[in-house]
Amino acid sequence: MKIDIRLGETPARVSEIFIGEDMMESVPGALEKALGTRSAYWIWDETVWALWGGKVADLGWPMDRNGGLILFTASEFDKRLASVELLARRLVSAGxxxxxxxxxxxxxxxxxxxGFLASIYMRGIPCFQVPTxxxxxxxxxxxxxxxxxxxEGKNLLGTFQQPVQVYIDPRFITTLPDEELRQGMAEVIKSAMIGxxxxxxxxxxxxxxxxRRDPSALSRIISASCLLKSRVVQADEKESGVRRTxxxxxxxxxxxEKLTGFRLRHGDCVATGxxxxxxxxxxxxxxxxxDLQRLENICETWGMPVRIPASIKSGDIIDAVRADKKRIGEKLHFILPVRIGKVxxxxxxxxxxFVEVLKSLGAG
Ligand SMILES: NC(=O)c1ccc[n+]([C@@H]2O[C@H](COP(=O)([O-])OP(=O)(O)OC[C@H]3O[C@@H](n4cnc5c(N)ncnc54)[C@H](O)[C@@H]3O)[C@@H](O)[C@H]2O)c1
Ligand SMILES: [Zn+2]
Incomplete structure (x- = not known):
């Protein structure tokens, strides 16, 4: 499946998403075409490199195409400016x-x-994504x-820069720990609920x-989720309207997440949210x-929490909601489901x- 996100500007920008059960095999050809004369620098999550580097090298991924390979320790702790500087310096020294x-x-x-590094390196170079x-x-x-x-907070520094192409192969998910699978499933359930x-x-x-990570079932839910997100992004790239859904x-x-010091994982918190x-x-x-019952059931089937720990006070939740960077003005702003598939x-x-709801879910 191929999805184009067309962003209405002159010259028109297109971000292309390729999804397929044999995408890994197609990456060398697709990259060759898209890169043209550009040199390519790979930034790999080192865990993913250890699991998949050998396999993709066998498939002929152009790992040394006039560029180089940089391994990155991916953890939320490493998602900071210091890492960007380190990676940038490695890019400079690699040419x-x-x-x-x-x-x-x-x-x-x-x-x-x-992606952040690409958007600011020498005032911006193209970025390709292979999500795993x-x-x-x-x-x-x-x-x-x-x-x-x-x-002070997550994602407080950043840019908007569309990837040129995204290559998605569901087989990467076969090595993903269960807990990580669940975090992704929460976003899939969210997409389904939205539209x-x-x-x-x-x-x-x-x-x-x-x-059991059946590639064809995964491919089905990934395609649907990407299609939904791409439509929303195409309509509202910078999140001034419909992207807020x-x-x-x-x-x-x-x-x-904030009140538990990020002990509770993002997808799990989104499920409770x-x-x-x-x-x-x-x-x-x-x-x-x-419909509420169906939502609780689907979350529970996946082992996602649907109750708020009593140690978290409803007043603190409200304060945190008010401090969120996505708040609009003084009013509490919510995306509410009105049926499955519509918000x-x-x-x-x-x-x-709001307090009543939080307390009914177990908040103190
Ligand atoms: N840019 C956006 O629009 C956007 C949207 C949602 C979330 N995010 C960000 O995404 C981040 C979370 O992403 P994530 O959940 O992918 O976390 P992650 O990148 O930390 O990956 C989770 C763990 O899985 C491991 N891993 C990755 N692929 C694997 C594979 N195929 N097999 C085995 N292990 C593998 C990683 O090494 C890591 O330990 C957060 O920082 C969040 O802010 C960004
Ligand atoms: Zn999310």
Missing amino acids: ANRDSAIIAVGGGVTGDVA TLLAQVDSSIGGKTGVDLP DEVLWKFVETNFDALK LNLGHTVGHAL MVAAAQLSKRLGKLHAE IEFTDIDNGE
């Missing part, structure tokens, strides 16, 4: 210039850091957001195939109880109502 390109291979951390976690394949590699964290009821039904009925579950989700948004929507008479933006949330 990368304005006619070079960066190819990022790894999860969202590697993609965000390498489910989260990166359905979310972070699509849409051109790049960035690093500050001690794809068919995807929702597929996830509901194909748990076993997805859990992708934040379903993230308002409360981010607050939970989606349940909170759905509860709120039900209280406001906008969502059927049955609305709602900014008129009553504080008391």
